[in-house]
Amino acid sequence: MRNGEGMRELTYAQAIREALAEEMRRDDSVFIMGEDIGVYGGAFGVTLDLVHEFGPDKVMDTPLSEAAIIGAATGAAVLGMRPVAEVQFSDFLTIGADQLVNQAAKMRYMFGGKAKVPMVVRTPLGSGTGAAAQHSQSLETWFMHIPGLKVLAPATPYDAKGLLKSAIRDDNPVVFFEHKLLYRTKGHVPAEEYTVPIGKAAVRREGRDVTVIASSVMVLRSLAAAETLAAEGIDVEVIDLRSLRPLDTETIVNSVVETGRAVVVHEANRFAGFGGEIAATIVESEAFDFLDAPIVRLGGKDVPIPYNPVLERAAVPQEEDIVAACRRLMQESRRSGVRR
Amino acid sequence: MSNMTSLSATRATLPRERLVHMYRQMRRIRHFEEAVDRLFQQGLIWGTFHLYIGQEASAVGAVEALRPDDYITSTHRGHGHCIAKGASIPLMMAELRGKETGYCRGRGGSMHIADLDTGNLGANGIVGGGVPIAAGAALAIKKKGTDQVVMCFFGDGAMQQGAFHEAVNFASVFKLPVVFLCENNQYAMSMPVEKGLGSNDIAARAASYGIPGVSADGNDVLAVYEAAKEAVERARNGGGPTLLETRTYRLRGHSKSDANRYRTREEIEEWRRRCPIERFERWLEAQGVMAAADFEAVKAEVLREIEDAIAFAEGQPDPDPAQLADGVYA
Ligand SMILES: Cc1ncc(C[n+]2csc(CCOP(=O)(O)OP(=O)(O)O)c2C)c(N)n1
Ligand SMILES: [Mg+2]
Numbered sequence: 001m002r003n004g005e006g007m008r009e010l011t012y013a014q015a016i017r018e019a020l021a022e023e024m025r026r027d028d029s030v031f032i033m034g035e036d037i038g039v040y041g042g043a044f045g046v047t048l049d050l051v052h053e054f055g056p057d058k059v060m061d062t063p064l065s066e067a068a069i070i071g072a073a074t075g076a077a078v079l080g081m082r083p084v085a086e087v088q089f090s091d092f093l094t095i096g097a098d099q100l101v102n103q104a105a106k107m108r109y110m111f112g113g114k115a116k117v118p119m120v121v122r123t124p125l126g127s128g129t130g131a132a133a134q135h136s137q138s139l140e141t142w143f144m145h146i147p148g149l150k151v152l153a154p155a156t157p158y159d160a161k162g163l164l165k166s167a168i169r170d171d172n173p174v175v176f177f178e179h180k181l182l183y184r185t186k187g188h189v190p191a192e193e194y195t196v197p198i199g200k201a202a203v204r205r206e207g208r209d210v211t212v213i214a215s216s217v218m219v220l221r222s223l224a225a226a227e228t229l230a231a232e233g234i235d236v237e238v239i240d241l242r243s244l245r246p247l248d249t250e251t252i253v254n255s256v257v258e259t260g261r262a263v264v265v266h267e268a269n270r271f272a273g274f275g276g277e278i279a280a281t282i283v284e285s286e287a288f289d290f291l292d293a294p295i296v297r298l299g300g301k302d303v304p305i306p307y308n309p310v311l312e313r314a315a316v317p318q319e320e321d322i323v324a325a326c327r328r329l330m331q332e333s334r335r336s337g338v339r340r
Numbered sequence: 341m342s343n344m345t346s347l348s349a350t351r352a353t354l355p356r357e358r359l360v361h362m363y364r365q366m367r368r369i370r371h372f373e374e375a376v377d378r379l380f381q382q383g384l385i386w387g388t389f390h391l392y393i394g395q396e397a398s399a400v401g402a403v404e405a406l407r408p409d410d411y412i413t414s415t416h417r418g419h420g421h422c423i424a425k426g427a428s429i430p431l432m433m434a435e436l437r438g439k440e441t442g443y444c445r446g447r448g449g450s451m452h453i454a455d456l457d458t459g460n461l462g463a464n465g466i467v468g469g470g471v472p473i474a475a476g477a478a479l480a481i482k483k484k485g486t487d488q489v490v491m492c493f494f495g496d497g498a499m500q501q502g503a504f505h506e507a508v509n510f511a512s513v514f515k516l517p518v519v520f521l522c523e524n525n526q527y528a529m530s531m532p533v534e535k536g537l538g539s540n541d542i543a544a545r546a547a548s549y550g551i552p553g554v555s556a557d558g559n560d561v562l563a564v565y566e567a568a569k570e571a572v573e574r575a576r577n578g579g580g581p582t583l584l585e586t587r588t589y590r591l592r593g594h595s596k597s598d599a600n601r602y603r604t605r606e607e608i609e610e611w612r613r614r615c616p617i618e619r620f621e622r623w624l625e626a627q628g629v630m631a632a633a634d635f636e637a638v639k640a641e642v643l644r645e646i647e648d649a650i651a652f653a654e655g656q657p658d659p660d661p662a663q664l665a666d667g668v669y670a
Contacts, residue, residue: 035528035529035531036529036530036531038530039530039601039602040529040530040601040602041601043529061530061531061535063500063531063536063537064467064468064497064498064500064501064528064529064531064536065500065501065502067502068502091465091466092466095466095501095502095503129387129388130386130387130388130449131387131388131451131465132387132447132448132449132451132452132465133447133448133452133465134451134452134464134465134466134469135388135451135465301664301665302665302668303664303665303668304447304668306446306447306659306664307387307438307444307446307447307448307449307452308438308439308446308447308449308658308659309386309438310438310658310659310661311438311446311447311659311661311664314661314664315664
């Protein structure tokens with residue numbers, strides 16, 4: 001790898017901070033607000049020091065009021081501002097859910113196309129930190145279910161920055177899910193201006209045998225699983241959805257047409273999770289004729305996230321679960337005599 | 341507000357044995373929290389927790405005004421309420437260690453400890469989440485026709501939540517037997533109370549719900565007790581809810597990690613000098629209730645109790661991952 005500006009590495013948290021700063025510099029209507037995002041720098045340090053450059057009018061420490069934060073973002077957006085609201089843990093989206101689901105998402109359509117609601121709600125999801133049942137959920141499916149909302153869940157620092165910039169410039173309400181376990185991960189983030197388009201998945205690893213469809217932290221676990229499986233001669237393709245709504249069905253279907261096997265993996269509860277939507281999308285498409293084995297859905301167990309670290313780990317898919325699922329798929333299709 | 345007055349008239353109403361009990365409870369909370377902090381540094385406790393150090397007078401004074409069969413709802417900063425209401429320290433320690441025999445079978449951790457046997461309806465990870473639950477518990481008491489009371493603990497930050505407003509209004513409308521106790525420790529995480537609330541006068545907000553509002557020195561355990569006693573009696577006698585503010589201070593960081601960027605060292609020092617335990621000691625000594633040697637003896641007993649609890653927790657079994665999915669439904 002070459003050294004120099006073009007190849008610099010940032011953490012996921014730094015990449016998000018940079019997106020916020022660049023968009024605030026670029027467009028005076030952009031501002032950020034949330035609990036403890038000023039001098040405290042946010043619960044995960046994402047907005048650290050931004051208040052020093054932009055001041056408390058652009059980096060607003062709000063009262064502890066999720067309904068008002070999301071609702072005020074909605075109201076400000078209708079008047080042409082571009083607010084980026086932070087909700088400290090995505091579990092607290094439930095408190096502002098009326099404003100997001102009944103107000104922001106529906107306003108444009110209800111008003112017959114008269115309003116625009118260009119706002120972003122940034123919020124961390126996921127387990128793995130011992131924060132237990134009310135601070136560890138993955139509720140992205142709730143919001144994917146609502147027409148009018150866009151839902152993003154980046155896995156890399158590059159995408160976190162590029163997608164956040166796109167989200168801020170988008171004229172619709174966007175829920176932007178960050179993962180707590182990703183904040184400190186590092187990756188290449190160019191210094192030059194770029195954006196990542198909403199609605200495009202990325203093929204993170206090409207492979208012939210199984211397509212693993214993942215998002216957020218599960219992309220990292222899937223890539224690690226793919227390495228293990230490669231050593232056994234199983235060649236895994238990993239798709240990083242990045243954008244959950246709109247969903248890039250084309251990339252998914254094209255891949256499964258090639259591999260004939262699909263594993264969908266998410267941290268959110270498996271029951272009624274978005275893995276079901278993806279599996280249905282595959283079987284409703286031309287990929288159905290190419291399937292060599294049933295689609296496997298991996299998701300969180302149907303329990304609130306427990307505190308004990310061993311239980312917590314067991315509650316959501318891990319690398320070894322992805323490995324096991326891919327192995328099983330290969331064995332099943334071998335047994336049924338499929339040759340590719 | 342003067343911080344050095346009061347600690348006075350109550351002597352007549354509380355026997356020596358209760359005063360010593362209150363002192364011991366404050367010490368148990370303080371040293372429990374110090375132990376939690378130490379175990380976290382040693383990597384024996386994980387996740388997150390919020391220490392109650394500096395606020396001991398609030399929980400102990402308020403719970404002293406309750407009967408054992410009364411209820412409390414608690415918060416993310418709940419260890420103090422839990423101990424004050426009579427929880428077992430070994431079982432709390434086992435929970436923080438994630439053990440099967442802990443209060444929540446290792447499933448809940450610090451933010452979810454509940455002890456229904458002592459009337460503790462649970463800590464809460466959602467700020468303000470306990471306030472409607474307290475109203476509901478008080479509703480059940482009213483329907484059952486018992487004369488129990490609910491003491492609902494929450495912070496200044498919770499007063500910024502819609503759930504708080506709805507629940508207090510609900511309780512007022514139905515004249516429910518609940519005391520809403522706002523522990524104003526000056527901050528909601530990094531948000532100073534005077535910036536997070538449009539009106540700094542917390543007790544005055546009670547008027548908008550048509551209920552009495554009272555403010556007490558939250559570092560004065562006897563002042564808290566007296567104010568709570570009046571509110572509890574009102575609730576027990578059908579007079580409906582009260583909003584009670586205890587003014588206190590969180591001496592430690594918000595949670596396990598906190599660089600204190602939002603406040604000064606001088607401010608923390610200033611409040612350290614108003615330590616509720618030391619203030620109570622001075623009063624107990626001046627009244628001839630306890631002497632320096634008694635304080636030392638209580639402290640030594642409490643420290644031993646906590647070391648025993650740590651050893652107990654260490655020896656407890658971990659949950660069996662095969663039972664992960666048990667217990668979601670009744
Ligand atoms: C609904 C909700 N929003 C935000 C948080 C994150 N959070 C946890 S405690 C806290 C501050 C609470 O302040 P206060 O109610 O005054 O209680 P204190 O921590 O001071 O005891 C915040 C913002 C949360 N747990 N729940
Ligand atoms: Mg507070």
